[in-house]
Amino acid sequence: MSVLQDIIAGVREDLDARKATLTLAQLQGLVAQQRPAMDAFAALGGNDNARADLKVIAEVKRRSPSKGDLAGIADPAALARQYEEGGASVISVLTEERRFGGSLADLDAVRAAVGIPVLRKDFTCDPFMIWEARAHGADLVLLIVAALSDEELHDYLALTHQLGMNAVVETHTAEEIDRAVAVGAKLIGINVRNLKTLEVDRSIFAALAGNIPAGPVVIAESGVRDVDDVRHYAAHGAQAILVGEALVKDATPLERISEFKAAGALAISSR
Numbered sequence: 001m002s003v004l005q006d007i008i009a010g011v012r013e014d015l016d017a018r019k020a021t022l023t024l025a026q027l028q029g030l031v032a033q034q035r036p037a038m039d040a041f042a043a044l045g046g047n048d049n050a051r052a053d054l055k056v057i058a059e060v061k062r063r064s065p066s067k068g069d070l071a072g073i074a075d076p077a078a079l080a081r082q083y084e085e086g087g088a089s090v091i092s093v094l095t096e097e098r099r100f101g102g103s104l105a106d107l108d109a110v111r112a113a114v115g116i117p118v119l120r121k122d123f124t125c126d127p128f129m130i131w132e133a134r135a136h137g138a139d140l141v142l143l144i145v146a147a148l149s150d151e152e153l154h155d156y157l158a159l160t161h162q163l164g165m166n167a168v169v170e171t172h173t174a175e176e177i178d179r180a181v182a183v184g185a186k187l188i189g190i191n192v193r194n195l196k197t198l199e200v201d202r203s204i205f206a207a208l209a210g211n212i213p214a215g216p217v218v219i220a221e222s223g224v225r226d227v228d229d230v231r232h233y234a235a236h237g238a239q240a241i242l243v244g245e246a247l248v249k250d251a252t253p254l255e256r257i258s259e260f261k262a263a264g265a266l267a268i269s270s271r
C-alpha cells in the first residue's frame, strides 16, 4: 500500500465516524446558512492576463508523514492573520487528523479570522467532504488526481463548482496534468512531493509546468525552503506557490511571505 493509499484509508474511517453523527441532509442545511464562497480563482490572479506578481497560498500545517511534528500552532487563527497581513492570497488549512494533526475546528478558526479565501486541504475521497468543506466556510477544496478516477474527478469538480467553490486540482505527472485539463480544472497544482513515496523533487515543476495550457492558474506545491526555491518556481511558470513547512517553522511568517512575494515578482518580470 502506498503512503497515499494508507492516508486515504484512515481518512475514510474518520469520515465514517463523522457520517454517523451528521447526515448529508443536515450538512446541506448548514451549507444553506453559509455566506457565499469567495472567488479564489480571482484572488489567485486568474482573471488577470498580465499576472505580474506571485501569489502565495500559505498553509496551516501541524505535522506531516514525511517530517513528523512541525509546529505547535496553539492559535491557528493568529497564524492565519499573520499570513494575511504578509500578503497571502489564500490560506490552506490541512484538516486531515491522523497524519497531519489538523481538524475542521482549525478550519473554523481560520475562516473566522481572515477575509481572504480559505482552502480545506484534505484527501477528498467522498462528496460528503466537499459539502463539509462548504459547511465550514471553505472557498476551495483539494482534489488529488492520483487519488481519484476520471469519473470521480469530474463529479467532485462539478459539485465543488455547484457549491460556488473552486478546487486546486493536484498533479504530479504529465498524464495527471492531461486528466486535470480534460475535466476543466481552473487551478492546477503541480506537487513536487510524490505522495506515494514522499520523495521531493523540485525539478519536476520545471519539467511539467509547460504541459499546462494557457487559462488555468499554475500552482507550485511543496518544497519551498527559501527565496531561491521561490525564484526557481516563478522563473519556470508558477503563478502561485503553496507553502507549508517553511512558514509554520518561521518565527516571522509575515516577513517571510513578503520576501517570497518580492522574489517571485522579480523572477516573473525577468522571464
Ligand SMILES: O=C(O)c1ccccc1NCC(=O)[C@H](O)[C@H](O)COP(=O)(O)O
Binding pocket: 003, 059, 061, 064, 065, 066, 067, 191, 193, 195, 198, 221, 222, 223, 224, 242, 243, 244, 245, 246
Ligand atoms: O507533507 C507531507 O509529508 C505529505 C505527505 C503525504 C501526503 C501529503 C503531504 N503533504 C501535503 C502537501 O502537499 C503539503 O502540505 C503542501 O504542498 C506544502 O508542502 P511544504 O511546503 O513542503 O510543507
